[in-house]
Structure formats: structure tokens, C-alpha cells
């Protein structure tokens with residue numbers, strides 16, 4: 001079983017963000033600010049903290065600003081330097097991925113998450129890799145992907161993060177069929193994408209962080225459309241499970257689903273409240289708003 005280190009991550013960012021319109025009409029949803037930085041920034045930071053060295057963004061039309069965000073902003077840097085704003089400049093530079101550490105590949109048609117991941121196959125090659133769904137921002141002392149990478153060093157195979165959801169919400173997610181608990185991990189017996197409540201094998205949802213073996217690309221190549229008429233990653237993982245073990249890691253931190261308007265608001269408030277410099281002021285503002 002492959003225990004090669006996980007060095008590369010796929011970030012599918014081709015989605016249209018229709019649930020956040022009109023904000024996403026000309027701006028990628030991944031670039032909408034969550035307090036003081038775009039949502040995608042948090043997700044790339046989480047990947048970095050797990051030791052990821054190469055980021056593969058699966059993009060689409062109108063997503064060029066993501067590419068620019070992870071590049072040097074020459075004029076901005078020169079201006080900050082000329083004005084002596086060295087702290088800001090250092091922060092911007094520290095956030096920049098290493099030269100050559102980002103790849104961008106286009107998903108030419110919205111055929112589903114499975115298809116988006118498959119679009120990264122040539123850049124990933126023959127090694128295990130991570131997938132991070134940027135709608136989900138996760139906050140924890142040990143970041144979610146770092147905990148998964150740690151577990152992967154021991155068990156190898158495939159690992160996905162899961163979280164409990166209220167039973168009435170299972171049809172919005174991929175849901176796993178859990179087997180035996182093994183330490184921090186749960187052996188997986190199956191999974192299903194967006195099941196009806198009556199058919200759901202548990203209330204453990206697939207929460208948007210995966211470590212997968214490269215054989216997933218063979219399964220994706222053959223995968224027929226499933227739930228919602230889309231090529232689903234969950235269906236291809238179920239196929240891969242026939243030959244390669246899957247474990248679930250229950251995530252115990254906080255998850256912010258920025259796929260909706262209120263989800264953005266919740267995330268922005270939480271990260272604002274947690275900001276060392278502005279947290280106290282954010283609290284005052286929120287309390288005053290609530291008092292009316």
C-alpha cells in the first residue's frame with residue numbers, strides 16, 4: 001500500500017458560485033473576502049501546513065484573478081517598498097507560493113467534481129495527492145489536512161475527512177458507510193453521494209478534504225454521471241474501494257461552508273472575532289448590531 005508522501009494538492013475552483021450571486025457575477029467565489037483575505041487563501045494555508053508543495057488549481061473561465069492572487073503584484077510591492085510599508089510587504093511576500101509551485105488547468109465544461117479532479121491527472125502523475133474543496137474553510141489546532149497526512153503516513157491508502165450532520169441534511173452531501181473504529185480512524189465500507197434520508201448509511205458527511213491514491217484517475221476515466229447528472233468523485237472512490245483501502249478521519253474542529261451567502265457571513269464573523277488585532281472591535285460591532 002502506497003505510503004509515499006503527499007506532496008501535491010488539487011483545488012477545484014471552476015464552480016460558478018450561483019448560490020452567492022450577484023457577488024460572483026464577475027468575481028470568482030473563491031476570491032470573496034472572508035474577513036481580510038479571500039476564501040481560497042485559508043485553504044491554501046491549510047494545504048501548506050500539511051506539507052503540500054504543489055497546488056493544482058482546476059479553474060474555468062473568469063477565474064484569472066485566482067492565478068494573479070498567487071503571483072507577485074509587482075507595482076503594489078514597489079509602491080509599498082517606496083512608502084516604507086515593510087511589514088505589509090513582508091506579509092504579502094511570505095504568503096506567496098514558491099516559484100513553480102502552482103499549476104492551473106482548465107475544466108472546460110461543468111461536468112462535476114469527479115471530472116474536475118480528473119482534469120489534474122497529468123500534473124499529479126503517479127503519487128498520492130490531496131483534494132481540498134475550497135467552499136469549506138476548516139479551523140482547528142491541528143489543521144484538517146495535516147491530521148490526515150499524519151494518519152496517511154501510518155496507514156497509507158485513501159483517507160477522507162468526515163463530520164456528523166443532522167440526519168435531515170444528508171441529501172446535500174456525500175455520506176459514508178462506517179465500519180470499525182481503529183484509533184482516530186474509521187474503516188470505511190461504502191459511500192453514497194447525496195442519498196435520500198431513508199437510504200443514508202450514516203450521518204457522517206464527506207467534508208471536502210481527501211487523500212487519494214493515483215488509481216482514482218482510472219476510476220474517474222470510466223465513471224458515468226451519477227447524482228445531479230454529474231461525474232461524482234464519490235462514485236469513483238466507491239469503485240477504487242474495491243482494490244484500495246479507505247479510512248475516514250472524523251474532523252473535530254470548526255467547518256465554515258462558504259458555498260452560501262450566510263455561510264460567508266458566518267465565516268467572516270468567526271475569523272474577524274478571532275483576529276488578534278481587530279477581534280475586540282469586531283465583537284463590539286456585532287453586539288451593537290444585534291442590540292439594534
Ligand code: G1P
Pocket residue numbers: 113133135136172173174175193205206207208232233234
Ligand atoms: C461535494 C462532494 C460531496 C461532499 C461536499 C462537501 O458536493 O461531492 O461528497 O460532501 O462536496 O461540501 P457539492 O457540495 O459540490 O455538491
